[in-house]
Amino acid sequence: MPSPEGRRAFTAIVNPAAGASASAATLVPLARLLREAGAEVVVEYSRGLRHAAALARTAADAGRVVLGVGGDGMVGCVGGALATTGAVLGIVPAGRGNDFARQLGIPSRPDALARLLLEGEPRAVDAIDANGTPVLGSVYAGVDAVANANANRTRVLRGSAAYYVGALRAVLTWRPADYRITVDGQEHRRTGYTVVAANSGWYGFGRHIAPDARVDDGLLDVVVINRAPKPLFFAVMRELENGLHVRRPQVEVLRGRQVRIELATPGRTLPYGADGELPGVLPVTATVLPEALRVLAPDPAP
Structure with missing residues (x-):
């Protein structure tokens, strides 16, 4: 997860077709704070949920923290792709409901969220298998x-x-x-x-x-x-x-x-x-x- 210098490297996955303005308004100041702290941030734009899951697995295989940027659909897709793999998920709440983020107490303010992503320890949580889909x-x-x-x-x-x-x-x-x-x-x-x-x-x-x-x-x-x-x-x-x-x-x-x-x-x-x-x-x-x-x-x- 951390880079050789001990800093975390992040891959943020965004669906530009769903709530693009809200995602940008949340991600841009957050990415700036992460980079100012010395973290590497790469942004990937998905063509849909299946592509987002593939991007998440690729980033996780490279040892990066994967950021799901958006609402519950995107977070569920990205998090589901990482379930049972041992990879680390970060949630950037930028949707309408943000229900899973609310359950976990994920902050929405960029400064508080950046601090959590940079310094927080991964927490193990449950998921659901629904007819074979996480x-x-x-x-x-x-x-x-x-x-x-x-x-x-x-x-x-x-x-x-x-x-x-x-x-x-x-x-x-x-x-x-x-x-x-x-x-x-x-x-x-x-x-x-x-x-x-x-x-x-x-x-x-x-x-x-x-x-x-x-x-x-x-x-x-x-x-x-x-x-x-x-x-x-x-x-x-x-x-x-x-x-x-x-x-x-x-x-x-x-x-x-x-x-x-x-x-x-x-x-x-x-x-x-x-x-x-x-x-x-x-x-x-x-x-x-x-x-x-x-x-x-x-x-x-x-």
């Missing part, structure tokens, strides 16, 4: 994944506005899904809005879906939002910002090392999401990967 934050299947798909399809709105409109459409047209949820071999049948297998407590642009989740406990918090009248569901959605939704009887939290989410209704399909991306449709099996990733992050609060 994921950092969470895997979710329900109205949230449909909202994600709606936002991706819109051509008029951008950013958070597209997501909010997509979420509204998803809720208004939602038919309760019949889930078969298997946690460490024990089957649960539920009907409702979503199932979230959470490594990180935050998802969906700052919603505290699993307030008790930890990234270093070797477990997934499985949050199930069961059937409820739609006005009540909107109240639950508002409470996601501070985690109070888990007090409601319609919300259930299970825990385990492996979670399989599938539909019990023949003929219906439902997408699942992972770190803001949509890898496929149910069923999905999410398995925790204990201490799979080394990331430059503050020590957890006691």
Whole structure:
């Protein structure tokens, strides 16, 4: 990881097609501070997530600290490429949600972030294997994944506005899904809005879906939002910002090392999401990967 002179060498991976202005506004002052401190910084521009993963592996093979610059999609892609390799990830939060960075307490101010990247010690955190793909934050299947798909399809709105409109459409047209949820071999049948297998407590642009989740406990918090009248569901959605939704009887939290989410209704399909991306449709099996990733992050609060 360090150069022969004992200084860290960084490769920053940026997707110029996604939030370019935000990424530049964050990365430019950060890179200047790192270079002024004597660190080497190389910036690589990816053509997409698959190319970003390849760039991350190449940089890691050269012994460099890999910086994921962007939101949860980019950070999840880069971090997922490094999972189980022993390489070191640095997170540069430059997206809309930055949910995994929020969970880890990654600072957003360039001076504080530069200090962490230069002086911090790598911290071992868990990841998730989701149908063979490494994921950092969470895997979710329900109205949230449909909202994600709606936002991706819109051509008029951008950013958070597209997501909010997509979420509204998803809720208004939602038919309760019949889930078969298997946690460490024990089957649960539920009907409702979503199932979230959470490594990180935050998802969906700052919603505290699993307030008790930890990234270093070797477990997934499985949050199930069961059937409820739609006005009540909107109240639950508002409470996601501070985690109070888990007090409601319609919300259930299970825990385990492996979670399989599938539909019990023949003929219906439902997408699942992972770190803001949509890898496929149910069923999905999410398995925790204990201490799979080394990331430059503050020590957890006691």
